[in-house]
Amino acid sequence: MKKAYHQVLRKPHIAYFSMEIALSSEIPTYAGGLGILAGDTLRTAADLELPLVGVTLISRMGYFRQEISASGEQIEHKDTWKLEDSAIALDAKIAVPIAARNVWVQAWLYVIKGHTHHPIPVILLDTDLTENDPEDRQITHFLYGGNKEYRLRQEIVLGVGGARMLNALGMGIKTYHMNEGHSSLLALELLRQYEREQDAIGPWESKYNFARVKEQCLFTTHTPVESGHDKFPYTIVEQLLDDFIDMNELRRLAGDEHLNMTRLALNLSGYVNGVAREHARTSNSMFPGYRVHAITNGIHPLTWAHYSFAELYDRYIPEWCHESELLVRADEIPDTELWQAHMTAKQQLIELANRLCQTQLHPEIPIIGFARRMTGYKRPDMLFHDIDRLLAIAEKYPIQVVMAGKAHPGDESGKLLIRKIYKHMHELKDRIPMVFLPDYDMDVARAMVSGSDIWLNTPLRPFEASGTSGMKAAINGVPNLSVLDGWWVEGCIEGITGWAIGDATSPEANGNDAGALYDKLEQVVLPLYSNDRDAWLRIMKAAITKNASYFNSHRMMRRYATEAYMR
Ligand SMILES: *Cc1c(COP(=O)(O)O)cnc(C)c1O
Numbered sequence: 001m002k003k004a005y006h007q008v009l010r011k012p013h014i015a016y017f018s019m020e021i022a023l024s025s026e027i028p029t030y031a032g033g034l035g036i037l038a039g040d041t042l043r044t045a046a047d048l049e050l051p052l053v054g055v056t057l058i059s060r061m062g063y064f065r066q067e068i069s070a071s072g073e074q075i076e077h078k079d080t081w082k083l084e085d086s087a088i089a090l091d092a093k094i095a096v097p098i099a100a101r102n103v104w105v106q107a108w109l110y111v112i113k114g115h116t117h118h119p120i121p122v123i124l125l126d127t128d129l130t131e132n133d134p135e136d137r138q139i140t141h142f143l144y145g146g147n148k149e150y151r152l153r154q155e156i157v158l159g160v161g162g163a164r165m166l167n168a169l170g171m172g173i174k175t176y177h178m179n180e181g182h183s184s185l186l187a188l189e190l191l192r193q194y195e196r197e198q199d200a201i202g203p204w205e206s207k208y209n210f211a212r213v214k215e216q217c218l219f220t221t222h223t224p225v226e227s228g229h230d231k232f233p234y235t236i237v238e239q240l241l242d243d244f245i246d247m248n249e250l251r252r253l254a255g256d257e258h259l260n261m262t263r264l265a266l267n268l269s270g271y272v273n274g275v276a277r278e279h280a281r282t283s284n285s286m287f288p289g290y291r292v293h294a295i296t297n298g299i300h301p302l303t304w305a306h307y308s309f310a311e312l313y314d315r316y317i318p319e320w321c322h323e324s325e326l327l328v329r330a331d332e333i334p335d336t337e338l339w340q341a342h343m344t345a346k347q348q349l350i351e352l353a354n355r356l357c358q359t360q361l362h363p364e365i366p367i368i369g370f371a372r373r374m375t376g377y378k379r380p381d382m383l384f385h386d387i388d389r390l391l392a393i394a395e396k397y398p399i400q401v402v403m404a405g406k407a408h409p410g411d412e413s414g415k416l417l418i419r420k421i422y423k424h425m426h427e428l429k430d431r432i433p434m435v436f437l438p439d440y441d442m443d444v445a446r447a448m449v450s451g452s453d454i455w456l457n458t459p460l461r462p463f464e465a466s467g468t469s470g471m472k473a474a475i476n477g478v479p480n481l482s483v484l485d486g487w488w489v490e491g492c493i494e495g496i497t498g499w500a501i502g503d504a505t506s507p508e509a510n511g512n513d514a515g516a517l518y519d520k521l522e523q524v525v526l527p528l529y530s531n532d533r534d535a536w537l538r539i540m541k542a543a544i545t546k547n548a549s550y551f552n553s554h555r556m557m558r559r560y561a562t563e564a565y566m567r
Contacts, residue, residue, distance in 0.1 A: 005088065008111060008119045012053035014175040014565055015166055016041060017183035019158060020063075020143055021056045021122060023110055025442040027086060028062030028079040029124070031144055031406075032373050033468055034222060036442070037275075038179050040300035040468075041560075042122060044553040046114030047302075047322060050561060053171065054122035055162040055183075057154060058083065058108060059143040066406045066439040072422025074407055074415050086110060087124055094164040098156050100242050103136045104129050105161040107169065115302060115321045123169070125161050144408065152232050152240055155261070159185030160244075163193075175565050178219045178269070181230050181261030187217050187268035188245050208249065210268070218564050219269035221262060221292070222465050224282045231258035266290050271564045275466040278489045278505060282462050293563070296487055297466040298556035301327075301548070304472040306348075306450035308341035327475075327549035335537045342450075342477055342540070349451025352444075353402055357435040365398045365433075366529045368481075369452025369473070371440055374407040374414040377463035381417055383456070384424040385514035391431060393518060397526035400433040401425075402448060404440040445469065450476035454525060455498075457482035458517065461507045474547035477540035481525060483513055491551060497542045499525055 020035030021042065030036065038054070045052040062079025069075060087108040095102040108124040127139040139153045163186045166173050178184055194209040201207060223229055237259045238247065254264040266272060266287060273293040274280035280294035301324045305313065313320040316333050320326050343363065350361040361367065372378050383390065383401065393399070403421060407414030418436070425434040437444055449455065455473035457464070457480065464486035471487065473480060479498035482488045484505045492500050502509045502516040529536055 005090070005109060008121045009053075009109070009169055009171065012051045012121065013172055014050070014052045014177060015055055015162070015171070015173045016045075016052050016177045016179060017055045017158065017162055017186060018179035019056065019154075019182035020059075021054055022442060023086075023112070023122065027081055027110075028065075028441075029056060029059045029143065031063040031408075033466075034180055036299075036445075037297055037468060040298070040303060040553045041179070041557065042112050042120050043114065043300045043303060044298075044557045046112050046118050046120040047116065047300075047554065048557055048561075049114065049116065049118040050120075050557065052120055053166065053173075054112075054120065055158070055166070056122065056124060057140045057143070057158055058087075058124040058126040058128075059140065060126070060128060061141045061143075061145075063143045064406070064409060068418065068422070068436065068438045072419035072436075074418055076409050083108060083124070090123075090169070092165060092168045093129075094161065094168045096156055096161045096164065097242065097244060098136070098139075098153055099240050101133070101136075103127055103139065103153075103157065103161075104131050105157055105165060107165050123162070123165060125157055125165065127157060148232055149236050149240070151230075152236055155182050155185055155230075156240065159183045159187075160189045162186060163189040174216065176217045177560075177564070178217065178265050180220065180222050181265050184219070184261045184265035184268070187213055187264065188250070190216065191268070192245065206249070213268050214270040217265075217269040218271040218273075218567075219265040220273050220275065220295075221265075221283055222275055223262070224274075224279050224286075224462050224465050226286060229263075230261040231255075232261075233258055271567055273564065276487050276490065278462065278486065279465040295556060295559045295563070296490060296551065297468055297471070298551050298553040299468050299471040299475065300553045301475060304446065304449065305475050306341070306345040306446065308344040309450070309476050312337060312341050322554070324552040324554045325549050327552075328545050330541055330544040330548075333541070335534070338477060338537060338540060339533075345447075345450035345476060346453070347451075349402065349447045352447050352451075353435045353437060356437055359429075359433060359435050361400050361402075361433050361435070365400050366453040366526065367400045367402055367451065368454045368456050369402050369448045369478075370456045370458075371402075371404040371437075371445060371448050372457070372467075372469060374405040374417050375411055376413055376417075377460040378405075379458045379460055379513075380405060381420055381424075382458040382514050382517060384421065386518065387424070387428070389518050391428070393522045393526070394432045396522070397530055398432075399521075399526065402435055402437065402452060404437040404444055404448060406440055445472065449473045449478060452478055453529065454478070455480045455482075457488065458501065458513060459483055459485050460510050461485045461505065471547065471551040474543040474551060477544050479539045479543045480547075481517075481520065487551060491547050493542070493546065495524070496539065497546050498539065 022030035022039035
């Protein structure tokens, strides 16, 4: 057994670092879109047999399990998991200096298998060891928990600890991919590893070999607004990092006021990209002087296609799991079979909703699905902006609504949104069947993106860097109705792959979206669903042939491989 693991660990030379990675629904080492993307990236690396290793924290207490009270109060529970059931403890241990003492880190191994059974190792970093102080044992417990200081401790373990662990495991890593800024301290660790001897450098040269580090590092940014970037006050940085790096040098690399993890990554990466075309454009204007490329996100086909669709694709497009571009041929699937596959998925969502929320949803009425992080910029309450208008529309064209989403435990306005939505749902439930499914995770997501009829997205421009749940809907033939932000700017062909809410990509359009949403529902989307099933099926197919064939992680990874890793 041991020997087999060494085989798995020997090959990788590209390390993919991410604060969260969604490995499976049973393993709560993720909070949302960033983690799902990381998981889909590694699952695709396995399909394509790329030499990648994933690195993340073990998050023994998970993110949190969400319960919602009758009044719409979010209740947060610990989400512990049995790591011994899924991961293997490796005997490698390393130490990282935090606040002038050594914190020991152990590695656990989780193996992702691709559709050809090719294994990709994921290293889970764990500080819950008897040799550590009680405080340090908790560093890898809570994903996105605690205060700034706790978070910086986590990021030291992830970046510095992760890089040291890969060395200790004997991996010859040549390329380090930082998925968001949380792991950018790894570049500091590399600067230290490649430090030059004083007598080997000229009088005006730095002892740090920036060129070598930049050659090895690449960075994917996910945050389209300055305020969203991870920043730490230097008082905390000095206390925790101590003499790990020359502080003047660090200020030059990471900003004078705060340690800005995005700045640090930008300055030490030879390749930088955003996660959609619009997002790269915004990032380029936010960071003048840097070149931010665009590699639009994708989703892992086999993970997100409902089995009824996977089975159809197996029959009509046999190589779809490996070369998802072939989904352009989905027009060959007979309409009746496509509709049948959709109704199978819809029936399952209805059963799940009926079971979890003691409600009664109907298979013949269209379901509008909306699931995402409950936070201000996603505007999850837009559907309820004008209740009279909503009721008038539902009077003409009956609808049902299924929603889900977690608010970060520290985001009071996000929790308020859940209470607000709950209240509306309760008041309207006799006229519009509506449910809010608790504990949005990969399983709930899979049920919702395949079982809804219309996938709704209402972000405030330009905050949606990419968004991926709409891509999951597309691979299940579910058309999107969305504000033109993130991936939908590239994916929307009006009336063909789905519909836009408003027709502008600029933030000035934000204020008109609720009206535009009602108009589009009343005048275009719902009449089509009720009156013209053939036309509706053409849109479902176009979602597959024109969206799913492109917005998948295989196209994305082939681009990372050729443009970023093989630089
Ligand atoms: C896909 C997914 C997300 C991200 O969806 P967005 O459209 O980017 O908001 C978040 N959480 C879960 C559980 C998901 O499956």
